[in-house]
Amino acid sequence: MADLVVTLNAGSSSVKFALFAADAEWPRLMVSGAVEGLGARPRFRVEIVDGKASERKLDATLGHGQAIAEIFNWVEDSYPAATVSAIGHRVVHGGLRYSAPVIIDAETLAELKALIPLAPLHQPHNIAGIEGACEAFPHVPQVACFDTAFHRGHAFVDDAYALPYSYYEQGLRRFGFHGLSYEYISRRLRIIDPIHAEGGVIVAHLGNGASLCALKGGRSIATTMGFSALEGLPMGTRCGEIDPGLLLYLLHSEGMTPSELSHLLYERSGLLGLSGVSHDMRVLEASKEPRAAAAIAYFIHRIKMEIAALTAVIGGLDALVFTAGIGERSTRIRAGVVDGLGWLGLALDKTANARHESLISAPQSRIPVFVTPTDEEAMIARHTIEAAGLSVAAR
Template sequence: MSEGILVLNAGSSSIKFQLYAVGGDDSLTRRFKGLLGGIGTAHARLQVWDAGDAVIADERPEPARMRDVAAAQEVLGAWFLGHIGTPPLAVGHRVVHGGPDFAEPVLIDDAVLARLDALVPLAPLHQPNNLAPIRSIRARRPELPQVACFDTAFHRGHGPLAERFAIPEALYRQGVRRYGFHGLSYEYIAGHLKDLDPLLPERRVVALHLGSGMSACALRAGRSIDSTMGFTALDGLPMSTRPGQLDPGVVLYLQEQGMTPAAIEHLLYHECGLKGLSGLSGDVRDLLASDSPPARLALDHLAYHAAGAIAALASKMGGLDAIVFTAGVGENAAPVRAAIGARCAWLGLVMDAARNAAHGPRISADGSRIAAHVLPTNEERMIARHTLDLLRGYRTVW
């Protein structure tokens, strides 16, 4: 390989990665993908698959070497040195929050890194872990170009009605506004709607990114019109451990009851959502396997609010032509899709049980007025494309 793009997608306890070979026409071909999971636990594991999804590595690093994301990056770096040969052309990173300043991918330098550090309070669950591999690579390979690609960037074209909170102008100028997240996923979905239906890119679509984090996005003519997430990744739909939409008075109440800001932050990011409702787990697989009433409540709560978000976003687009499910839960949990679809029957959606059980791609009946589809997302490919385009001098503007 003469050159390639390495993509790192760092989370709170894992690093997903992919390496893409760059063709002479700047085409991208995935060489391998991997997951370094269980970071900070006794169950750390490095798994790597080749382009045909055959396993090429399955290792269990010593837990002491995997105490946090920064340490895990060193383990990953050692594996790369032994397996990829020529160093990559560049490294692309998913960074959750770009704030008001970053509306497109950017080459990382000390000044950019400092500005991204300042956004940590807006995404404390994600931003520090997104930045840890960047620092690790800069310390060891300062000459290697690194590019930050933002989950907020795809939504930056929102109009003032979608972007503004009903708060004073001074706060808006300080950056207090609705940013939206999961933008790299939605950008990929928008670019592949044509794979589902050649006419779909120009129509009105609600995409549901349902994973550990969950949100919905209104896509009209392939562009983000509105999203359920706002200033931080706490807003919108109930998620694995985050509450979604919450009356801000609840936070004031908790403060009045003596909870510290740190305790409230931990509660909202780690103890709420499906985990809080069920008292069992934030993992949809665990909830689907349970017959307990609290587990059923959590799943019904998700379906109820997801269907409500679909209706609300449809109203903002003046109608709805299709729904697209994506991400881990959206792609794999047929019962969750069925429950959401049932609550959208009044909109004209008729689900096809057999198609849904087979995970689509089309999961609505032939006579349904609204189409429903399953479309796997690929944030890493989106990051690789942005990284290469930035290095080549191309520019994507939404």
């Protein structure tokens, strides 16, 4: 059997995994699954490509370490004759040093732990995934694939904040996130529409976490997320763009502690905070509550503002791509954004949008509008295969 590559994406309440065969130019997906509901009602879900799907409940006390052990026990039991040759990890923050995937050693792991203050809600879980995988497979190469790496080539004007320059030198700058998703879409667009892919493209990664990225020639030029995953668009529970003066007011005049402020901005804001109903776009779209409609309108409004700004940065728009959970599934959000940007030359084909077709722009639209599923796991697997020297070309 071909070399097997496992990818891990450890979040706050779940550990997603996928199993790929490294026997072709692009990784071949064999299995996808997750341990979900950690801290509440954990369950193990797995889906075999061209095979059956299954799900079972797990012990309520299960933590990240046990969840990862559960995944690797399943892999070993299900593929006893196979060899797990490398394990790839999604790591949210790579800081200034990491602009490409890297084999993890003790020094790298220590540096990733030092970045926890820059991504407190994500980095600890990513590291837990690495440590669990190292324990299960101590002699297998572990590869860190960074969400920030795709954006590391930005110009100073897209990287800096207008603070004293010494802060920029310290590394207090705009990093950007969702890079693995944007890199995958960039590569995919070269196949779908190679001519427009080389021009100015804006990708809308719209999910519970949401951001936009402006590409030129397939490279990231600017993105809406910055120093943290709070900046830019409003998200499921995160605030997005906000006046820092308001934060100072909450700290000094309202007496909030830093911990309370962090909880407000990361977990009580965004679509949830505005609507008072839910962070889930599907629930908001089904709701008759006026505040749910207002939250949706605000989300669309901010997307349009950011698209206009990014278009200016890259000197014009040649293609718009929607991806991630909301971007791939919400006809209402896509229609609201495109209909509001007719002045840019965008026009929507309502039938194509309703059918979730890959091209949803009308024939008269100057600019093509695509709906393209993202695949961060495949991107992680590709990087892992290359970093571990398992690629078909390398052999």
